[in-house]
Amino acid sequence: MGLFLFQAGGIGQQIAAAIKNVIIEIINILTPVIDILGVGMILIGLILALGLRQEFIGVRLAIGGGLALATVHMIIPILLGYI
DSSP states (O other), X not given: OHHHHHHHHHHHHHHHHHHHHHHHHHHXXXXXXXXXXXXXXXXXXXXXXXXXXXXXXXXXXXXXXXXXXXXXXXXXXXXXXXX
């Protein structure tokens, strides 16, 4: 009976490792996409705010892009450390 419990724990660890690898691969695939979108949001926001005098929309767009980059490069790595 003790052998059975040991094997079940091994299967659980394998499933957990597989799920962890899937999550990490999804993050690795989406990181460049979010980087491009975040930088684009900042650039378009600055163009709107400074060039076209649409400060309200432009500043909000630039702040959103900055938050996207901060989330990807600061918050997500910290959260992945807990997996």
